[in-house]
Amino acid sequence: MLELAVRGNKWYWGWMVVLLGVIGAGFGLYLVQLKFGLGITGMSRDVSWGFYIANFTYLVGVAAGGVMVVLPYYLHDYKAYGKITILGEFLAIASIVMCLLFILVDLGQPMRALNVLLYPTPNSVLFYDAIVLNGYLFLNLVIGWNVLEAERNGVHYQSWLKPLIYISIPWAVSIHTVTAYLYCGLPGRHFWLTAVLAPRFLASAFAAGPALLILLCLFIRRFTNFDPGRQQIQTLAKTVAYAICINVFFFLCEVFVAFYSQIPGHTTHLKYLFVGLHGHGALVPWMWGSMILMVIGIVLTVTPATRKNETSLAIACIVIIMGTWIDKGLGMISGGFVPNPMHEVNEYIPTVPEIGITLGVYAIGALVLTVLYKMAVGVKEEVHG
Amino acid sequence: MKDKKKILAGLAVFIAAITFPFWYNMGKAAPAPELELTAKAKAAKVCVMPTAFMKAEHMQLLDVWRHNVVRNGERAFVNAEGKLFNMSLSNTCLDCHSNKAQFCDRCHEYASVRPYCCDCHIDNPKGE
Amino acid sequence: MNNSRRRFLQIAGVSALGLGAKPVLNAFAAGEGEGPDFHLARGEDALDAKQWALVIDTRKLHSSADLEPIIEACHKVHNVPTAIVNKNHEIKWIWEAHYHNAFTDKTNNFLNEEVEHRPFLLLCNHCENPPCVRACPTQATFKRERDGIVLMDFHRCIGCRFCMAACPFGARSFNFRDPRPFIRETNKEFPTRAKGVVEKCNFCAERLAVGKMPACVEASNGALAFGDLYDEHSEVRELLKENYTIRRKQTLGTEPSVYYIV
Numbered sequence: 001m002l003e004l005a006v007r008g009n010k011w012y013w014g015w016m017v018v019l020l021g022v023i024g025a026g027f028g029l030y031l032v033q034l035k036f037g038l039g040i041t042g043m044s045r046d047v048s049w050g051f052y053i054a055n056f057t058y059l060v061g062v063a064a065g066g067v068m069v070v071l072p073y074y075l076h077d078y079k080a081y082g083k084i085t086i087l088g089e090f091l092a093i094a095s096i097v098m099c100l101l102f103i104l105v106d107l108g109q110p111m112r113a114l115n116v117l118l119y120p121t122p123n124s125v126l127f128y129d130a131i132v133l134n135g136y137l138f139l140n141l142v143i144g145w146n147v148l149e150a151e152r153n154g155v156h157y158q159s160w161l162k163p164l165i166y167i168s169i170p171w172a173v174s175i176h177t178v179t180a181y182l183y184c185g186l187p188g189r190h191f192w193l194t195a196v197l198a199p200r201f202l203a204s205a206f207a208a209g210p211a212l213l214i215l216l217c218l219f220i221r222r223f224t225n226f227d228p229g230r231q232q233i234q235t236l237a238k239t240v241a242y243a244i245c246i247n248v249f250f251f252l253c254e255v256f257v258a259f260y261s262q263i264p265g266h267t268t269h270l271k272y273l274f275v276g277l278h279g280h281g282a283l284v285p286w287m288w289g290s291m292i293l294m295v296i297g298i299v300l301t302v303t304p305a306t307r308k309n310e311t312s313l314a315i316a317c318i319v320i321i322m323g324t325w326i327d328k329g330l331g332m333i334s335g336g337f338v339p340n341p342m343h344e345v346n347e348y349i350p351t352v353p354e355i356g357i358t359l360g361v362y363a364i365g366a367l368v369l370t371v372l373y374k375m376a377v378g379v380k381e382e383v384h385g
Numbered sequence: 386m387k388d389k390k391k392i393l394a395g396l397a398v399f400i401a402a403i404t405f406p407f408w409y410n411m412g413k414a415a416p417a418p419e420l421e422l423t424a425k426a427k428a429a430k431v432c433v434m435p436t437a438f439m440k441a442e443h444m445q446l447l448d449v450w451r452h453n454v455v456r457n458g459e460r461a462f463v464n465a466e467g468k469l470f471n472m473s474l475s476n477t478c479l480d481c482h483s484n485k486a487q488f489c490d491r492c493h494e495y496a497s498v499r500p501y502c503c504d505c506h507i508d509n510p511k512g513e
Numbered sequence: 514m515n516n517s518r519r520r521f522l523q524i525a526g527v528s529a530l531g532l533g534a535k536p537v538l539n540a541f542a543a544g545e546g547e548g549p550d551f552h553l554a555r556g557e558d559a560l561d562a563k564q565w566a567l568v569i570d571t572r573k574l575h576s577s578a579d580l581e582p583i584i585e586a587c588h589k590v591h592n593v594p595t596a597i598v599n600k601n602h603e604i605k606w607i608w609e610a611h612y613h614n615a616f617t618d619k620t621n622n623f624l625n626e627e628v629e630h631r632p633f634l635l636l637c638n639h640c641e642n643p644p645c646v647r648a649c650p651t652q653a654t655f656k657r658e659r660d661g662i663v664l665m666d667f668h669r670c671i672g673c674r675f676c677m678a679a680c681p682f683g684a685r686s687f688n689f690r691d692p693r694p695f696i697r698e699t700n701k702e703f704p705t706r707a708k709g710v711v712e713k714c715n716f717c718a719e720r721l722a723v724g725k726m727p728a729c730v731e732a733s734n735g736a737l738a739f740g741d742l743y744d745e746h747s748e749v750r751e752l753l754k755e756n757y758t759i760r761r762k763q764t765l766g767t768e769p770s771v772y773y774i775v
Binding site: 434453455463472 | 553555659664668706707718722
Binding site for chain 3: 036107115116118125130186265344
């Protein structure tokens with residue numbers, strides 16, 4: 001089926017060349033990082049995780065979001081989603097690939113990465129994270145590929161895929177729960193030490209993933225002969241609406257707990273993020289921006305008129321993706337580390353090389369997504385066209 | 386076969402490329418490396434273990450040493466002859482073999498191995 | 514043509530896996546510390562304890578000048594790169610802090626002025642229930658069973674910095690770049706570290722192994738006491754019996770082994 005991805009018009013190849021360029025630049029910068037050390041990033045003794053892990057966290061969410069298409073179709077027989085489960089699964093693959101790459105570029109000694117497997121450590125959440133992420137990648141590859149191939153050949157997919165598909169549903173929930181457990185079990189980080197972190201991660205994931213999927217579906221309808229379907233996009237939009245409402249609700253719950261109890265351990269981190277602390281407030285405009293974007297997203301997706309209009313829906317998806325990315329990416333990491341355990345404030349801003357490497361990883365994800373989507377759309381066009 | 390000429394041409398290029406290291410280096414075999422021992426090493430006559438063992442398995446022995454020093458807190462090494470040594474790369478091994486460039490590096494470069502021990506462990510601690 | 518090519522590839526793949534399995538399993542099966550021709554032991558002078566602990570009598574440390582030799586002794590003997598200028602990349606195993614930064618959960622509005630201006634020494638607490646050890650995915654950070662020291666295995670550390678996120682005391686530093694150019698005076702008997710690994714106080718495990726007290730204790734002129742927390746007759750237990758002590762963030766349940774007499 002890969003031969004479907006090597007046939008394309010000049011826009012397709014132009015896009016691939018651009019991606020390869022960005023990947024090349026990112027790779028070059030990564031070689032600089034390998035030589036010099038992680039000191040080329042903006043991370044510090046106090047904020048020891050930064051842009052790489054922030055994007056990793058966000059993309060685990062996007063990957064988990066694919067389950068919002070798989071679950072209704074396979075568990076509840078929502079036939080309409082049958083058209084686009086493959087798009088959700090392939091988006092998950094591209095996202096997980098980026099997640100694994102982000103972890104790799106964040107490591108101080110990446111050549112020792114296999115130590116995680118050579119010395120299994122059941123008390124470490126990172127150990128389980130490695131397992132569930134790779135397992136989810138494997139599941140989506142096997143399921144997506146075989147279901148697509150079966151569709152191409154006009155037959156039902158093999159029966160042994162069914163148990164794998166059923167497993168992939170709770171597995172999707174697990175990848176983001178385990179990722180949340182990385183944060184919410186650390187006794188010294190009060191911003192993360194909340195039971196609602198895992199549910200909040202999932203809510204944000206189920207908003208961001210389907211939102212991105214909607215945008216991709218609109219793109220596919222516009223530029224190819226495959227129409228994912230208006231009904232499918234509308235149902236996805238309803239999922240996004242509920243999820244983004246729940247995400248903001250969970251956040252407001254956190255705000256209440258912190259500011260009604262007025263316990264400094266809880267309030268300082270939110271204060272740093274939203275009004276600044278000790279004169280430091282680099283993230284303040286970003287956080288308020290994120291809140292405004294997410295509220296706009298709520299209004300646009302909850303109001304039937306704007307949800308049904310696909311232009312306003314596209315805008316809603318864009319603002320929701322931006323809002324959740326700032327919230328989960330920038331806000332969550334810095335908020336957890338600042339102020340530090342000694343209540344000192346040292347801010348974090350990603351450096352240019354750091355952003356360059358990040359863009360390189362995103363470009364690799366985009367490349368994987370492009371190839372997989374070209375394949376899927378090619379099959380759909382073949383079968384239905 | 387439709388593209389017989391192209392396939393055979395490609396195959397020829399591939400075989401030439403993949404066997405490049407062999408025919409390029411024909412007749413140019415590098416001689417086995419010669420190691421220089423320091424006066425201290427010559428005087429000691431034998432290392433912590435017999436020479437044949439050290440030649441073949443010094444990497445494994447260092448692995449045992451580092452595992453036990455760091456993780457078990459055991460620092461004393463007693464060999465079959467009952468001789469006691471402190472398990473330390475810098476302070477035992479490199480104390481005698483303080484000429485890394487003429488000793489360790491000779492074989493390592495020949496075998497194209499790059500152990501990263503000396504990124505952290507100081508070679509030639511006594512500065513001789 | 515299609516089917517048999519696929520079959521060929523399937524068989525080739527499985528064969529490759531099968532052929533590759535034995536050497537891989539052999540490599541993993543390679544034994545650890547056994548050798549018929551040698552045995553290993555503790556050094557004769559090695560000091561032992563069930564759980565090493567430190568008691569800092571802060572009443573004896575009046576100003577930064579009292580702390581400097583202690584901090585310098587540690588950093589010098591362990592090749593800690595103290596010449597790093599960029600504060601983001603600083604590495605410190607033991608350092609000075611204000612009361613409000615050291616004991617963030619015990620701040621008073623009207624604190625005794627003398628205590629408020631007293632400098633406090635912060636370092637790794639070698640907790641009895643360390644969250645950093647729970648977090649490490651490779652056991653590069655581990656709690657040594659025999660004496661309770663929380664140690665780093667720099668050979669195994671992959672530099673993921675999960676331990677740094679887990680530590681509630683901010684005791685860990687990361688090598689953001691090669692530390693060697695920034696070591697003021699190299700102690701040739703102790704290794705340096707390379708870039709990309711996390712490091713912290715090691716309770717001078719290498720000195721305890723040869724019967725010496727930790728460098729900070731020796732340089733403290735009696736302000737620091739070191740001993741076995743579970744030996745009723747040790748110096749630290751005597752001090753704990755006679756003085757009221759506090760520990761950092763003890764409500765978190767990590768059971769720090771560093772006590773402060775205030």
